[in-house]
Amino acid sequence: MRSAAANSRSKARPAALHMRQLMACLEIGKALTSTFDMEEILHTVLSRLSLLVPAKNWSLLLLDQATACLRFEVVVGLAPELLKELSIPLGEGIAGTVALSGEPVLVEDVSSDPRFSDKVDKLSGFRTRALICLPLKIRDTVIGVVEIVNPQDSCLFRPESMTILSILADYLAIAIGNSMNYKKIAALSMTDTVTGYYNTRFLHEFLENLLEPGRVQSSEVSLVFVDMDEFKSVVDTHGHLLGSKVLKEVADVMASRLGPTDRLVRYGGDEFVILMEGCGKLEAMEKAEEIRKTLAGTHFLKEDGLCVRVTASFGLATYPQDASSKEELMRLADQCMFFSKKRGKDKVTVYSRKQPPA
Secondary structure (H helix, E strand, O other): OOOHHHHHHHHHHHHHHHHHHHHHHHHHHHHHOOOOOHHHHHHHHHHHHHHHOOEEEEEEEEEEOOOOEEEEEEEEOOOHHHHOOOEEEOOOHHHHHHHHHOOOEEEOOHHHOOOOOOHHHHHHOOOOOOEEEEEEEEOOEEEEEEEEEEEOOHHHHOHHHHHHHHHHHHHHHHHHHHHHHHHHHHHHHOEOOOOOOEOHHHHHHHHHHHOOOOOOOOOOEEEEEEEEOOHHHHHHHHHHHHHHHHHHHHHHHHHOOOOOOEEEEEEEOOEEEEEEEOOOHHHHHHHHHHHHHHHHOOOEOHHHOOOEOOOEEEEEEEEOOOOOOHHHHHHHHHHHHHHHHHOOOOOEEEOOOOOOOO
C-alpha cells in the first residue's frame, strides 16, 4: 500500500511539470514574437525547448508547398547533415499524416502504430520508441510540424500537457509565418516590379555594406552602367506595355550571361547596373562585351509576333583600382557609359586613370 507522502509526490509531479511547461511556454512565446529572423526564432526554440519538453530529441519540419513534402529545418539529437536531403511526402509516416490532417498525434509505442515510418531510423541508426507530433498552422493552413521523439516523461502524453504543447506550436507557427511574410516584404522592397531583378534601393544598401569605410575588402568589385540606345523609339513605336516587356526580356538576357555572385539592378527607366563582386576589370570587361554582343544579336518580342532589335551602351569602373568609395565608383562607371554614347553607342567603355573619358 502506498504511503500518503508517495501519493502526494505522485500528484505534485504532474502539477510541477505543468507549471514548468507553462512558464517556459510563456518565455518562448515572448521571445518568438520579438523577432522576424528565422534563424533566431529556431535558435530560441532550440535553446529553450529542453526546459519545456524533456525528450531524447526533436525536430522541426517545414512544408514545401511546391513539392508537397516536409523538409527538416532543425534537428536536435541527430546529426543534421544526415537528414538534410531527406523529404517526407504529405501522408507518409506520422509527420506526413499530421501535416496532411492538421491534427496532433501522440504515440506511446510506435511499433504498434501502422502510420509510423522508420525511414529516419534506418538512415540515422536511431531507434524511435515514442513520438509526439504537432502541426504548425497559420489560419488553418499547415506550414510544418514539430516532432518530439522519445519523451522522457510519460506526463507529456496527458491532455493537460497537450494543451501547453499546442500553445507552443501556435506561437511557433505565428513566428515562422511572420518571418516568412517579413522576408517577402523585404524582398519586394528590394525588387523592381517590371523586371523582377534588384532595384536602386538594393544597389545603394548593398554597395554601402560592401564598401563600408574601414572594412577590409579582400577582392575587387566591378560596376557596370548599362543604358539602352534609342529606347524611346521602341516605346513610341510599340507602346509602354510592350516597352516594359522588352525591358524584362533585356534583363533576362543580361542575367543569363552573369555568374552566381553577379547582381543585376534596374537603375530606372531604361538603365541597368551590373554589380560584379570579386570580379577584376579584365573579367568584367569580357562579361560586359559578351552581354553587349548578345543584346545586339537578339530579337525581342518574338512571342508577340514582332522582331525588335535593341543595343546598349556600357560603362565600367572597378573598386578599389579606380575608386575608393561607392559614390566615386558609380560616378566613374556612369561617366564611362555616357562616353560610350558619345562614341557612337553600342560600345563598352572601361575607365582608365591614364585616359579618363572626356
